[in-house]
Amino acid sequence: MNNSSILLISSNETTSIAIGDALSEIEGAQISRQDTSVSQLNGAAVETASGYDIVIFATDPDNSVELSAIETLTNTRKDGTIYLALTDADLPLSKARTLTRAGVDDVLPYPAPNGEIIEQVSQWIEKRRAEVEERYSSRDTHGQLIAVQQARGGIGATTIAVNLADQLLDKRGTFKKEAFNRVVIVDLDLQFGTVGDFLDVEEQEGLLQLAVENFLPDTNWVEQSLVRLPSGLAVLAAPQQFAPLDSLQPEQVSTLIATLKTMFDYVVVDLPRALVNWIEPILTETDRLYIVMDMTVPAVRASRRLMDFVLADNSELSIELVVNREKKPMMLREHHREAAKALDASFSHWIPDDPKAARTAIDFGKPLSEVAGRSDLSKGILQLARTTLTQMPKDGSVVRV
Ligand SMILES: Nc1ncnc2c1ncn2[C@@H]1O[C@H](COP(=O)(O)OP(=O)(O)OP(=O)(O)O)[C@@H](O)[C@H]1O
Ligand SMILES: [Mg+2]
Missing domain, CATH: 3.40.50.300 (P-loop containing nucleotide triphosphate hydrolases)
Incomplete structure (x- = not known):
């Protein structure tokens, strides 16, 4: 069995609950919520996010304060935490790029059908799992x-x-x-x-x-x-x-x-x-x-x-x-x-x-x-x-x- 800890950060409680419900269908997913935004978390964001496998946050790339808070977060990432940004479904590609440049691993448009969200997040869970596995198997340690x-x-x-x-x-x-x-x-x-x-x-x-x-x-x-x-x-x-x-x-x-x-x-x-x-x-x-x-x-x-x-x-x-x-x-x-x-x-x-x-x-x-x-x-x-x-x-x- 594998557990994956997921943290959802969104100041919109309705969105947060809806996504949390959708993701709870992923086997072994343990979901926590913070009903706030990355910039509002301020200095506490890094501490809050540490220890999670995946951090999903709703954000607006036009907000420069948000963007710099996201950069701080991704720059201090520990143990290969995956950061996924949840943005407006009509976000232009250039804006999505601003987020990836800020260190975000992927941009998930929202609203989107539950199935799509589940699939995207599951793929990242799988990718992270494979990375951890790889990190150790390549070491060939016999402790x-x-x-x-x-x-x-x-x-x-x-x-x-x-x-x-x-x-x-x-x-x-x-x-x-x-x-x-x-x-x-x-x-x-x-x-x-x-x-x-x-x-x-x-x-x-x-x-x-x-x-x-x-x-x-x-x-x-x-x-x-x-x-x-x-x-x-x-x-x-x-x-x-x-x-x-x-x-x-x-x-x-x-x-x-x-x-x-x-x-x-x-x-x-x-x-x-x-x-x-x-x-x-x-x-x-x-x-x-x-x-x-x-x-x-x-x-x-x-x-x-x-x-x-x-x-x-x-x-x-x-x-x-x-x-x-x-x-x-x-x-x-x-x-x-x-x-x-x-x-x-x-x-x-x-x-x-x-x-x-x-x-x-x-x-x-x-x-x-x-x-x-x-x-x-x-x-x-x-x-x-x-x-x-x-x-x-x-x-x-x-x-x-
Ligand atoms: N060499 C030592 N000199 C002085 N005090 C010691 C020494 N080794 C251990 N102690 C003290 O003895 C007490 C018991 O130690 P510890 O908990 O390590 O023992 P234990 O065998 O694991 O006990 P337990 O049965 O609770 O598992 C602790 O208060 C510890 O600080
Ligand atoms: Mg003991």
């Missing part, structure tokens, strides 16, 4: 899937998943502004997920829609469902409402993962603690599983059980233990050695206890790198990210500098 699982509640798995994803961007350049990698963080802790809180992103309904309606997600759906932060990090947050965990089908999840892998170099997944039936397709595709734990007996036992469970069907899976809230000791102490023995595994990563930095990041709703970059916690996670990047270089023959 790496990194899953983060917690050994017990509140252990710090989300803190690590979110900040690991942020550091995997591998920012470069003079002001460290350019992300070298394309990274997405996906909150699959559908019911209790807090990734959105950590990054100050509103809850998103995409994953709920996926759970409730039974369709297979494609690049268009992913593109519409995620939010991109200024850093470049893409976020697929958990929904606000309780999503019934088992209504998500394993096939949907495996399609989601496969799609994400074609779109991003690194896909970081914050897993739910419940071992639901769609965990298996994730594990099959996982390139690295980080289990976040500590040295408490329950966490060590849970880690052991998790490893047994995961390895039973995925014996080749690379699992690494991340000890949270403890600095790497110079030498393992007795209780460390005992835990390692019980787990039959070694501790690969240690993230220091740093309540102040952890708290600051939550309060700001920002990654540690932005608000507490020099903290021990941030440095610990940076180290984890660096090791990850070295051990799992992004695919392709990119020469790392």
Whole structure:
């Protein structure tokens, strides 16, 4: 299933309602209305229009204020938004050209029969869909899937998943502004997920829609469902409402993962603690599983059980233990050695206890790198990210500098 979000801007409410009704016949079309004009929206137009696939606005090209407002809008277009101008049906061709010069993709004469409007808009929806598809298919990306699982509640798995994803961007350049990698963080802790809180992103309904309606997600759906932060990090947050965990089908999840892998170099997944039936397709595709734990007996036992469970069907899976809230000791102490023995595994990563930095990041709703970059916690996670990047270089023959 594909949804297309359409924004209708017209100060004539009757026109707006009539067109909205007509377009609602297009499958998957989600229509919003703003009963005003582009110039009346003024500075808010860009903000209002952002996030829509298609923006249709009624306008008069003789009005120079309108024309310059339209130019501002099309000049700041994001993610290939399509702009369609709705004009008087008798508009001379030269006037229509003024609009296309102002950056409008197409001019739709109005009034026109519903069928015609539907057909024209549908063609643009199709064109945009093909473009998004093309943008990703030509990249030929085979992203790496990194899953983060917690050994017990509140252990710090989300803190690590979110900040690991942020550091995997591998920012470069003079002001460290350019992300070298394309990274997405996906909150699959559908019911209790807090990734959105950590990054100050509103809850998103995409994953709920996926759970409730039974369709297979494609690049268009992913593109519409995620939010991109200024850093470049893409976020697929958990929904606000309780999503019934088992209504998500394993096939949907495996399609989601496969799609994400074609779109991003690194896909970081914050897993739910419940071992639901769609965990298996994730594990099959996982390139690295980080289990976040500590040295408490329950966490060590849970880690052991998790490893047994995961390895039973995925014996080749690379699992690494991340000890949270403890600095790497110079030498393992007795209780460390005992835990390692019980787990039959070694501790690969240690993230220091740093309540102040952890708290600051939550309060700001920002990654540690932005608000507490020099903290021990941030440095610990940076180290984890660096090791990850070295051990799992992004695919392709990119020469790392
Ligand atoms: N290394 C750390 N030092 C200090 N505080 C930490 C550290 N890691 C995480 N925390 C804090 O511990 C709390 C729980 O962290 P977080 O939400 O990441 O854990 P979780 O395992 O995802 O929990 P949940 O069970 O809610 O999913 C948060 O308040 C977080 O700021
Ligand atoms: Mg969590």
